[in-house]
Structures are given as structure tokens and as C-alpha cells.
Amino acid sequence: MPTDESTDDAPPSQASQASPDAPSANGRLDDSDGAEGDVDASDPTAPTVQPKLHIEDLHFWYDDTHALQGISMDIQPNQVTALIGPSGCGKSTLLRCLNRMNELIQGTTLEGTIHVDGQDIYAADTDPVMVRRRVGMVFQKPNPFPKSIYKNVAWGAEINGYTGDLDDLVEHALRQAALWDEVKDQLHSSALELSGGQQQRLCIARTLAVQPDVVLMDEPASALDPIATSKIEETITELKKDYTIVIVTHNMQQASRISDETAFLYMGRLIEMNPTDQLFTRPEKDRTEAYVTGRFG
Amino acid sequence: MILAGVLFLATIFGVVVLVTLLVDVIFSARPWLDGQFIQSFPSRFPEEAGIKSALFGSLWLMGLTALISVPLGVASAVYLEEYAQDGWFLRLIQINIANLAGVPSVVYGILGLALFVRFAALGQSLLAGALTLSLLILPIIIISTQEALRSIPTGIRESAYALGGTRWQVIYSHVLPMAAPGIFTGVILALSRAIGETAPLILIGALTFVPFLPQGALDQFTALPIQIFNWTARPQSEFEGLAAAAIVILMILLFTMNLSAILLRNYFEERRAGT
Numbered sequence: 001m002p003t004d005e006s007t008d009d010a011p012p013s014q015a016s017q018a019s020p021d022a023p024s025a026n027g028r029l030d031d032s033d034g035a036e037g038d039v040d041a042s043d044p045t046a047p048t049v050q051p052k053l054h055i056e057d058l059h060f061w062y063d064d065t066h067a068l069q070g071i072s073m074d075i076q077p078n079q080v081t082a083l084i085g086p087s088g089c090g091k092s093t094l095l096r097c098l099n100r101m102n103e104l105i106q107g108t109t110l111e112g113t114i115h116v117d118g119q120d121i122y123a124a125d126t127d128p129v130m131v132r133r134r135v136g137m138v139f140q141k142p143n144p145f146p147k148s149i150y151k152n153v154a155w156g157a158e159i160n161g162y163t164g165d166l167d168d169l170v171e172h173a174l175r176q177a178a179l180w181d182e183v184k185d186q187l188h189s190s191a192l193e194l195s196g197g198q199q200q201r202l203c204i205a206r207t208l209a210v211q212p213d214v215v216l217m218d219e220p221a222s223a224l225d226p227i228a229t230s231k232i233e234e235t236i237t238e239l240k241k242d243y244t245i246v247i248v249t250h251n252m253q254q255a256s257r258i259s260d261e262t263a264f265l266y267m268g269r270l271i272e273m274n275p276t277d278q279l280f281t282r283p284e285k286d287r288t289e290a291y292v293t294g295r296f297g
Numbered sequence: 298m299i300l301a302g303v304l305f306l307a308t309i310f311g312v313v314v315l316v317t318l319l320v321d322v323i324f325s326a327r328p329w330l331d332g333q334f335i336q337s338f339p340s341r342f343p344e345e346a347g348i349k350s351a352l353f354g355s356l357w358l359m360g361l362t363a364l365i366s367v368p369l370g371v372a373s374a375v376y377l378e379e380y381a382q383d384g385w386f387l388r389l390i391q392i393n394i395a396n397l398a399g400v401p402s403v404v405y406g407i408l409g410l411a412l413f414v415r416f417a418a419l420g421q422s423l424l425a426g427a428l429t430l431s432l433l434i435l436p437i438i439i440i441s442t443q444e445a446l447r448s449i450p451t452g453i454r455e456s457a458y459a460l461g462g463t464r465w466q467v468i469y470s471h472v473l474p475m476a477a478p479g480i481f482t483g484v485i486l487a488l489s490r491a492i493g494e495t496a497p498l499i500l501i502g503a504l505t506f507v508p509f510l511p512q513g514a515l516d517q518f519t520a521l522p523i524q525i526f527n528w529t530a531r532p533q534s535e536f537e538g539l540a541a542a543a544i545v546i547l548m549i550l551l552f553t554m555n556l557s558a559i560l561l562r563n564y565f566e567e568r569r570a571g572t
Binding site: 099101104106107129130132133136137139141143145146155156159160203206207210 | 382383450452453454455456457458459460461462463466470471475
């Protein structure tokens with residue numbers, strides 16, 4: 001009897017917690033246990049880590065423009081995933097779907113599902129504000145608030161009802177973004193006095209201060225000079241330890257330098273997603289090869 | 298070269314007319330402008346006449362109008378710009394507001410007379426006058442506030458939302474403070490329009506002879522433009538001088554308001570750049 005088997009599989013603690021009127025919950029737990037067991041048995045090397053982001057059959061429209069046409073992908077935790085592709089391929093659109101930024105634009109439609117840690121972020125009862133607190137975002141142009149450096153970093157934490165020591169949090173976030181040493185003596189002067197590269201690292205610090213799990217970056221270095229760019233790239237590599245990072249970039253060298261996995265998008269579709277080394281040296285698809293070798297794009 | 302010359306003449310034309318007008322007014326006003334003029338109530342003897350009640354009436358009117366129109370106007374603009382969903386209804390409201398900004402002030406006077414003086418039974422009071430002037434300048438405040446809100450860069454809104462801000466948190470912490478200089482400029486320019494309006498006040502029945510100061514919002518009143526209108530209508534030539542003197546006072550008031558608009562805008566722009 002299958003029911004008996006699955007009940008036996010369930011850990012005793014869960015079995016005892018399960019009330020008689022919640023058999024479905026108990027059943028779901030058993031199913032997932034069973035599935036993991038199957039994978040382990042057939043392929044012991046398969047990663048057992050749950051993907052941080054699970055995107056399934058995602059479609060997106062701006063009015064009548066079908067910008068994303070059925071994208072499915074998994075993004076692994078504590079990795080840098082790069083989204084590359086020619087202009088207008090939908091990589092920024094995809095990125096902005098991951099923290100529900102696109103719904104601030106009127107006339108857009110989304111179909112499909114995105115799960116963060118198994119939670120459907122587009123479910124009817126999911127608050128987009130809560131999604132954005134878990135999935136932070138750094139934009140293409142550095143856009144600090146016209147306030148002090150300190151207030152820029154502290155604002156996100158303040159509105160989140162952060163109860164700890166704000167000074168410590170600001171320092172920690174600025175250190176993580178490798179900006180602390182440069183600004184520690186001028187925390188209360190205007191953020192607009194910083195250089196472009198410093199402003200962008202401030203924007204990263206500001207995002208980190210909300211303590212998200214995932215950080216999305218939309219061409220964060222495209223408006224910066226090479227030195228500022230390399231500092232941002234160093235910062236990203238450091239951040240990987242604590243965060244899952246998804247970065248959109250036009251710059252293929254940058255993608256190959258900093259990312260663990262790369263997804264190539266073209267005309268609203270995911271053409272190929274593979275470990276970065278493999279995608280750049282042994283691409284599976286002709287179109288990927290044409291793009292990464294610079295034959296179009 | 299020729300075009301530049303024509304354009305220069307066009308520019309100078311307005312300035313010359315304005316300066317002539319000003320010089321003429323100041324010249325006629327010169328003998329009447331003194332402390333006594335400001336401290337006296339109106340009188341049928343030109344030497345004893347003053348604008349105390351008109352000046353106080355105008356200041357009361359401004360204060361009440363600002364209290365009514367600024368919260369209403371800014372709130373409407375925030376709703377229209379930040380909350381309302383795009384659609385035929387929003388466009389209908391927008392077109393209406395734009396049209397209302399162009400309606401002659403005398404029409405607002407008729408509306409004020411029917412609505413506030415008669416229907417709401419406020420009588421010929423300061424409050425009725427302030428409500429009427431508020432209606433008159435609401436479209437201006439709404440439109441200029443909307444412009445100010447629209448000028449906030451998308452990047453600021455987006456990054457505030459991306460940090461987990463709710464709509465109101467984003468508006469309150471970032472959008473409104475950044476739009477403040479523009480909003481203040483619009484509000485003060487709208488109020489300067491209200492302070493010069495005569496027609497609606499005549500229609501709602503502001504008095505022309507008021508030998509007392511208003512003690513509350515429900516008192517009867519007069520205002521500077523009404524006093525000027527009244528004096529210019531008199532046959533004796535001395536009253537022309539009195540009217541000119543009152544015009545000078547009104548202009549000083551207007552100039553002060555515009556100056557404070559500029560100073561406030563600069564102050565907020567500095568704050569916007571700094572902490």
C-alpha cells in the first residue's frame with residue numbers, strides 16, 4: 001500500500017505534528033522526500049541544492065510586444081549568473097521580472113511562474129514589497145538619493161523596521177561594497193559629491209543594507225570607467241559568498257570574468273544556459289557561438 | 298541680424314510698457330504713501346483714507362486660501378500622478394483641470410456666490426472669498442505640482458521601490474521632498490494670482506467700505522484690489538492718487554511673494570543636494 005509506505009518514510013517528528021485534518025500537507029512532504037531519494041539513488045553526483053530562483057515558462061508583454069517568450073531556468077544559490085545577449089533580447093526585462101519591477105510599468109502582462117526559495121513570487125497573496133526586500137536590485141546608472149551617504153544606506157533598513165544598530169548596519173553594508181574606507185569620514189555629506197564609481201558602490205551598499213538573499217544587477221558597470229568597473233567586479237566576486245547574484249551585462253569579457261553560469265538570450269528566448277567556461281569555449285548552439293565570438297550582436 | 302533686432306524689440310516692448318506703468322503709478326502714489334496711509338481705515342476724506350482693512354483683508358484671504366488650496370491641490374496632484382490608473386477617466390479629469398485653469402475668474406465668482414455665499418450660507422465672509430479663490434487657483438496648483446512630480450527621475454523611484462519601499466514610503470521620503478521646490482514655486486505663483494483677483498470678490502459681495510478689521514473667517518471683509526477698484530471709480534482726483542498708492546502696496550506684496558518663492562526654491566534645492 002503506497003500510503004503506508006510514504007507514512008513510514010516521513011520523519012517521526014513530522015508525522016506526530018501532522019494533524020488528522022491536514023493529510024494533504026503530509027502527502028506533499030512525503031512526495032518531495034521521495035523525489036529526492038530517487039535522484040540520489042539514480043545519480044549520486046547530482047546537486048541536491050535547491051535552486052535559489054526557479055523560473056518556469058515565463059512570458060512577458062509590453063502592451064502587444066511579446067518580450068519574453070517562454071523562459072525557463074534555474075539560478076543556483078551563491079553563484080553569479082550572467083544574462084547576456086544583444087540589445088532588445090529581453091535580458092533586462094527578465095531581470096526586472098525577478099523582483100516584480102516590471103509591474104510598475106503600466107500596460108505589461110506576465111505569464112508563468114517564478115519561485116524564490118520555493119515561494120511563488122507572483123502568487124496572488126505575495127506582496128511585491130516583500131519580494132523586493134528579498135530580491136534587491138542595482139541599476140545601470142548610479143542613482144543615489146539626493147541625501148547624505150548615511151541616509152542613502154539607512155533608508156531601506158529604516159522602512160523595513162530594522163531594530164538593530166543602524167550605524168553598525170551602515171558600516172557593514174559599506175564595507176561589503178568596498179566603499180567604507182573611502183567615505184567613513186564623510187558619512188553625512190551628500191552622496192552626490194561622490195564619483196560615479198563610488199556612487200554605484202553606494203547603490204550596492206544601499207541594496208545590501210536591506211539584507212536581501214538575491215541581488216540583481218542591470219549592467220552595473222556600463223556607465224563607469226575601467227578602474228571603477230574592476231572595483232565593482234571585485235565587489236561582486238566578494239559578495240557571492242553571501243548572496244545569489246544575477247547580472248545583466250553587454251560586456252562578454254565581464255561575463256566570463258565574474259560569472260559562474262551564463263545564460264544567452266536572443267529575441268525573447270533562452271538559447272543556452274551553461275557554466276560560463278563551457279558557454280564561452282564550447283557552446284552547444286550555433287547562435288551562441290556566433291554571438292560569443294562576435295559574429296553578430 | 299535683422300531677426301535678432303526684431304526679437305530684441307519684442308522683448309523690450311513689454312519691459313518699456315511695464316516700466317512706464319510703474320513709473321506713472323509710483324509718481325502718482327508718491328504724495329500719498331506714508332505710515333498714515335497704511336494705518337488708517339478707508340474714509341470719504343482723501344487725507345484720512347487708508348488701506349488698513351484692505352491690507353488685512355488681503356492677508357487673511359491669502360492665508361485662508363493657502364490653507365484650503367495647498368493641501369487639496371497637492372493631494373489631488375499626488376493622486377493623479379502617482380496612484381490613478383491610466384484610462385479614459387484619468388484623461389477626462391486631466392482635460393477638465395486644464396480647462397478649469399483657463400476659465401475666466403468672473404465665472405468662479407458666480408459659482409462662489411451660488412455655492413458658498415448662498416447655498417452654504419457663509420454670507421459675504423472671508424471664508425466664502427477664500428473658498429472661491431481656492432477654486433480659482435486649484436487647477437494651477439494641481440498642474441504645477443504634477444509637473445514637479447513628473448520631473449523626478451525614474452531612477453530615483455525605481456531604486457526606492459527596489460529597496461522594498463511601499464508606494465507611500467517612496468512618495469513621502471523621496472518624491473515629495475525632491476518635488477518640493479517646484480511645488481512651492483507653483484503654489485506661490487498661484488497665490489500671487491489670487492491676491493490680484495478682483496472680479497470674483499466683487500461678485501461674491503466683498504464690501505468696499507470696511508472700517509474694521511476682520512476678527513475671524515466668517516467676518517465681512519474687503520481686499521486690496523477691491524479698494525483700488527472703489528477708489529478709481531470716484532470722481533475726485535485725490536482718490537486716483539490713493540488708488541495708485543494702494544497699487545504700489547499690492548505690488549510690494551506680490552514682489553515679496555515672488556521673492557520668497559525664489560528663496561524657498563533655492564533653499565529646498567540646496568537641501569536636495571545636501572543632507
